[in-house]
Amino acid sequence: MSTTLRFGPELRRLRVEAGLTLTEFSAALNYDKGHISKVERGERSTSLELARRCDAFFGANGALQSLVVRPGTDPDSDSGTAEPPGGPGRWHVGRRAVLSAGTGALIDFGLNLGSRALSATDDPLLPSFRMQFDQLRKLGQSTAPKVLLPLLEIQTRMIAELAADARSSSRTPALLLASRFAEFTGWMAQEAGDSDAALGWTGEAAELARAGGDPYLGSYALVRRALVTMYGGDAAGTVALARRAQSSELPPRIRGLAAQREAQGHALVGNEVDCLRSLDRARELLAGDDARTGAEPVIGTTHVSDPAAMSTGWCLHDLGRPKAAAELLDRECRRLPPHALRTRARYGFRRSLAHAASGEVEHACAIAKDLLSVMPAVPSATVNSDVRRLARELSRFRSSRAVRDLQPALARVLAPAHS
Numbered sequence: 001m002s003t004t005l006r007f008g009p010e011l012r013r014l015r016v017e018a019g020l021t022l023t024e025f026s027a028a029l030n031y032d033k034g035h036i037s038k039v040e041r042g043e044r045s046t047s048l049e050l051a052r053r054c055d056a057f058f059g060a061n062g063a064l065q066s067l068v069v070r071p072g073t074d075p076d077s078d079s080g081t082a083e084p085p086g087g088p089g090r091w092h093v094g095r096r097a098v099l100s101a102g103t104g105a106l107i108d109f110g111l112n113l114g115s116r117a118l119s120a121t122d123d124p125l126l127p128s129f130r131m132q133f134d135q136l137r138k139l140g141q142s143t144a145p146k147v148l149l150p151l152l153e154i155q156t157r158m159i160a161e162l163a164a165d166a167r168s169s170s171r172t173p174a175l176l177l178a179s180r181f182a183e184f185t186g187w188m189a190q191e192a193g194d195s196d197a198a199l200g201w202t203g204e205a206a207e208l209a210r211a212g213g214d215p216y217l218g219s220y221a222l223v224r225r226a227l228v229t230m231y232g233g234d235a236a237g238t239v240a241l242a243r244r245a246q247s248s249e250l251p252p253r254i255r256g257l258a259a260q261r262e263a264q265g266h267a268l269v270g271n272e273v274d275c276l277r278s279l280d281r282a283r284e285l286l287a288g289d290d291a292r293t294g295a296e297p298v299i300g301t302t303h304v305s306d307p308a309a310m311s312t313g314w315c316l317h318d319l320g321r322p323k324a325a326a327e328l329l330d331r332e333c334r335r336l337p338p339h340a341l342r343t344r345a346r347y348g349f350r351r352s353l354a355h356a357a358s359g360e361v362e363h364a365c366a367i368a369k370d371l372l373s374v375m376p377a378v379p380s381a382t383v384n385s386d387v388r389r390l391a392r393e394l395s396r397f398r399s400s401r402a403v404r405d406l407q408p409a410l411a412r413v414l415a416p417a418h419s
Contacts, residue, residue, distance in 0.1 A: 175212030
């Protein structure tokens, strides 16, 4: 079988293994679903650009490209590298690989790059990448982070490269969008269990934002760093970082999200007074937040309708008030959109944990059973921390048939291959 004919079946195998539908996969790559379908069936030849994007998406290390490039040919004679914005020695990527990774998407948006080689950024370019950002962020709710990370990393570097070559009028928005890609890349790295990479990408996000004239995202980076310390069990570090992001000069949304994180830090050590005080401050700051109506991507979650209320439920469990936590989390989890699987898992397991701690074991198991069925699609190192806590909590009720029936599914999620 020729390499071209082998590409389609191999692409389909990788997509199916990743648990992606054709619709999800084509949206992530910004390719027509019918085109991808014909490529998979061997009814249409594959461009090198598409092969590269698929390679980056699945982290196939050139395996997919090798099924398209004929032996003895060298598709890229330029092997120079571009320095990523985070500094020397960090996350290097070839310049030609960066540019070619986005070529398919740019062509699909009707941009004739030609000999201009992206030397200037035209108005249609950034909206196209903004669309990709929104699609990837949505896809992150139903896709394994390790599947998305290669594409996110490539896109972040590519947009930073475009900003470097852009006209001054387009450079600032390009840098700001690159910073949002970097911030989301950091979140997916944390979900994949790589805290060092999460902190590294969060730092790059802050640097890109500063270069673009945004003095605020660097403060939000402190909130993101506080999330890493929170999941590491460092209450004092969480509170200290969160407090640094609550300066009165900052936008209310960042201050509100920082106040939430501070509350979670206080809850870790049972400091109820300071926790509830921080939650009240978060509620006040976020109540009038109108970030969702702005043109820029929303900072923080877009799927939780009342972040302060959800965080209150989260904290109440750590404060030893599981019944109150369960009541609040029941209400807020019902308001989560069905497609937001990652967010539903994050708060749903905390909800199950609260019910289990309240002694409502069968109800806790019923909640967890539904969530465990989606965890293979959205594995999460952070969510697994609550899954482990739930397993320990339920181990107290080994005589319960519901617990015994749930234990194999809990074990599968917590096995090393899934962590």
